[in-house]
Amino acid sequence: MPGPGPADGAGADALSPARRAADLDAVAGAAVDVVVVGGGVTGAGVALDAATRGLSVVLLERSDLAAGTSRWSSKLVHGGLRYLAHGELGLARESARERAVLMRATAPHLVRPLPFLVPDAAGRDVTALAELGGRLGDAVRASVPGGRRSLPSTRRVDAAEVARATPGVRGRRGGVVFWDGQLVDDARLVVALARTAAACGARVVTGAAVRAVDGADVRVELDGGEVLTLRARVVVNATGVWAQRLAPGIRLSPSRGSHLVVPAARLGSPSAALTVPVPGSRSRYVFALPQPGGLVHLGLTDEPVPGPVPDEDPAPSEAEVQQLLDTVNRVLVDPLTRADVVGSYAGLRPLVLPASAGTGPGGATADLSRKHLLEWDGPVLSVVGGKLTTYRAMAADAVDAVVARLGRAAPRSCTARLPLVGAAPRVALERVEAPARLVARYGTEAPAVAALGTEPVVDGHPETVGELRFAVRAEGARTVADLLDRRVRIGLVPADRERAVPVAEQVLAEEL
Numbered sequence: 001m002p003g004p005g006p007a008d009g010a011g012a013d014a015l016s017p018a019r020r021a022a023d024l025d026a027v028a029g030a031a032v033d034v035v036v037v038g039g040g041v042t043g044a045g046v047a048l049d050a051a052t053r054g055l056s057v058v059l060l061e062r063s064d065l066a067a068g069t070s071r072w073s074s075k076l077v078h079g080g081l082r083y084l085a086h087g088e089l090g091l092a093r094e095s096a097r098e099r100a101v102l103m104r105a106t107a108p109h110l111v112r113p114l115p116f117l118v119p120d121a122a123g124r125d126v127t128a129l130a131e132l133g134g135r136l137g138d139a140v141r142a143s144v145p146g147g148r149r150s151l152p153s154t155r156r157v158d159a160a161e162v163a164r165a166t167p168g169v170r171g172r173r174g175g176v177v178f179w180d181g182q183l184v185d186d187a188r189l190v191v192a193l194a195r196t197a198a199a200c201g202a203r204v205v206t207g208a209a210v211r212a213v214d215g216a217d218v219r220v221e222l223d224g225g226e227v228l229t230l231r232a233r234v235v236v237n238a239t240g241v242w243a244q245r246l247a248p249g250i251r252l253s254p255s256r257g258s259h260l261v262v263p264a265a266r267l268g269s270p271s272a273a274l275t276v277p278v279p280g281s282r283s284r285y286v287f288a289l290p291q292p293g294g295l296v297h298l299g300l301t302d303e304p305v306p307g308p309v310p311d312e313d314p315a316p317s318e319a320e321v322q323q324l325l326d327t328v329n330r331v332l333v334d335p336l337t338r339a340d341v342v343g344s345y346a347g348l349r350p351l352v353l354p355a356s357a358g359t360g361p362g363g364a365t366a367d368l369s370r371k372h373l374l375e376w377d378g379p380v381l382s383v384v385g386g387k388l389t390t391y392r393a394m395a396a397d398a399v400d401a402v403v404a405r406l407g408r409a410a411p412r413s414c415t416a417r418l419p420l421v422g423a424a425p426r427v428a429l430e431r432v433e434a435p436a437r438l439v440a441r442y443g444t445e446a447p448a449v450a451a452l453g454t455e456p457v458v459d460g461h462p463e464t465v466g467e468l469r470f471a472v473r474a475e476g477a478r479t480v481a482d483l484l485d486r487r488v489r490i491g492l493v494p495a496d497r498e499r500a501v502p503v504a505e506q507v508l509a510e511e512l
Contacts, residue, residue, distance in 0.1 A: 072347025
């Protein structure tokens, strides 16, 4: 199996402009084992799993890697405490297992332990329940391979520790801390998966929309208008909330999860995720999640989305904005206002309707299971549902089904042990000679990124021109949106994005 190569745009993992052109030439009229439709975390995971088992793979994405739901998450790799509240022990164990895989083996450079603090200011009954849930989560974590030592244990903390970790909380009272995993960037995980798949032989083509599947023929329209056809023995439909376009029989009930972006200073620059229960719920919380660059992401909602799913990015509703602010303000000394919101985003969850449900979308999406579904329709296998944390398990299940359909003798999935591009043990990452911020985003590739330029894209912000150049040379970025909205994430704050556009345009002019 080929491994990740040098990060100079010429390695086997580099999604460079030249690589895309070569892959397009090779794909047109070709016959392959598997065509994966959708370049989010599920599709990239399927492409990697299939390629590591020796199948010929083409991944087609209509826009850009992580352009859909996969970049709009809470950026958490979580152990599934909510699933325990719903009695879904199996799903909680799967989440805890996959979290341990990411933190210890496949992407330790992208995932870090994050404390979640539930303050007594929210009510002692609330923290008592949080402590019970946290200890149950600890027990589940200890029951899965690699989980026991992956995170600290749940514990009560005193008022002084609450003040240090979440300075914006009112009152001098204690609280409860439990731990989970945080991704430095959800879109970066998807890019790492796609590049690792490319290193293992997959062809990854963005700007390629699948318009029809007719038997073995897959009709593809490129973003320049050109149409090509290739033949696939199996098509994996990993398009999330858009899955019904290739598989009309799939029954989904999408829900919207929204976040607000606020300056961390408005909350006292917390080091822990402030956790406040949604009024009237025993399993839903609003989180104030500290982020790199002096920001906090405030989420998460769970609102049903009726009707056809549009191609455009969703946006938080006014009611969701107010709900998020009202909930977190219950425990803050200095309440947040809408004037504090410097950005916002929303994503759509592809929740699967159970067979027993009615004909319309469900109204209580928060109660729908996050289990994934595999369903065949002729040569098309749809994999929907699930969540970012369990992408690898979803992908392994899907490729198991593909291998069985092909009648191929292929090895079992090895992706639980396969480091993604840039990954290394934490002790090795600590020795990488590059700024810590770059190591947290690029792992062992950080020196190569730093060598491409350290000047800031926007004055006063840490993102560098070198990151933009690396995104074009190695990460498949082709547009301003690719660069600012999915590679360095400046686009999460519209005012910063506006200032960054001329720099991104200049880099593209020089690199393409």
